[in-house]
Amino acid sequence: MFPWDTLAEVTATARAHPDGIVDLSVGTPVDPVAPVIRAALAAAGAAPGYPTTAGTEALRTSAVAALARRYGITGLGPQAVLPSIGTKELIAWLPTLLGLGAGDTVVVPELAYPTYEVGALLAGATAVRADSLTQLGPGTPALVYLNSPSNPTGKVLGVDHLRKVVGWARERGVLVASDECYLGLGWDAEPVSILHPDVCDGDHTGLLALHSLSKTSSLAGYRAGLVAGDTAVVAELLAVRKHAGMMVPFPVQAAMVAAFDDDEHERVQRERYAHRRAALLAALQAAGFTVDHSEAGLYLWATRDEPCRQTLAWFAERGILVAPGEFYGPRGARHVRVALTAPDERIAAAVQRLG
Secondary structure: OOHHHHHHHHHHHHHOOOOOOEEOOOOOOOOOOOHHHHHHHHHOOOOOOOOOOOOOHHHHHHHHHHHHHHHOOOOOOHHHEEEEEOOHHHHHHHHHHOOOOOOOEEEEOOOOOOHHHHHHHHHOOEEEEOOOHHHHOOOOOOEEEEEOOOOOOOOOOOHHHHHHHHHHHHHHOOEEEEEOOOOOOEOOOOOOOOOOHHHHOOOOOOEEEEEEOOOOOOOHHHOEEEEEEOHHHHHHHHHHHHHHOOOOOHHHHHHHHHHHHOOHHHHHHHHHHHHHHHHHHHHHHHOOOEEEOOOEOOEEEEEOOOOHHHHHHHHHHOOEEOEEHHHHOHHHOOOEEEEOOOOHHHHHHHHHHHO
């Protein structure tokens, strides 16, 4: 069963609240897409032909410039960037696209977005949960996933930790894929890309960074993501994706160019989330919750040190729906994930109810 299907009962309870439900469970953007992006999408709407799997030159050039400008990633060329149909499909199919299968091990974070593990299983590989290299013992995995800032915990991996992972992986010939979809949403810490020169010394060999416009530009409905990094691996992914028909629609590619070229809409969206985060964080703490990590990203990782389903029911009685931490791994069994992705009016309602 799909994990979210298990929330039917608490969802019904939350919906029964006289003032309606406040849904803080799924991190789905709710704010309007910036006019500059919508205009670019509309202007490209007459394109009748197939889009290229590699993406337009304009898209790849804009992506390289934005990654450098926003996140300090240097040394990328347009050939080291490949658009994807959002990042969920890329995560789900990456082990398969790389030719992994039985006998291969994919390392995923101990608390993680379920799609990392699902992708390993789809390829017939074995998924292992580990947050430290010492947990892996003498074995050599084929692929290691990192996620910083983390979904669900909002934890940020520091430069020293990332450098250790890169050095360890290079000694063993292991590919590292870093999911950086929340990189632009640092609050109490400044997240750093695996491709940043402070981490990899400007050498992207064996490294992939996965980026998305879903959160920072509210483009979840557009399915606008990309992978960047090791040119040889990106070329391999491109070759397979051509055969598989994994193409980002041309109008979406044009919208992505507009999103990458315009930093103002991203700044405005970031401020929206900052205000929502401040309000919810204070309300949760006043209600007796401990909020762990959560220094970046779109979620607050909260606990009252009780089974997460019990906490879930407590929120539902107040008309608030959150996500149980157990969705993300056994270590999440006493936490809930509270999303910042609700309109300001609903956030205010949640704050009032928590008080």
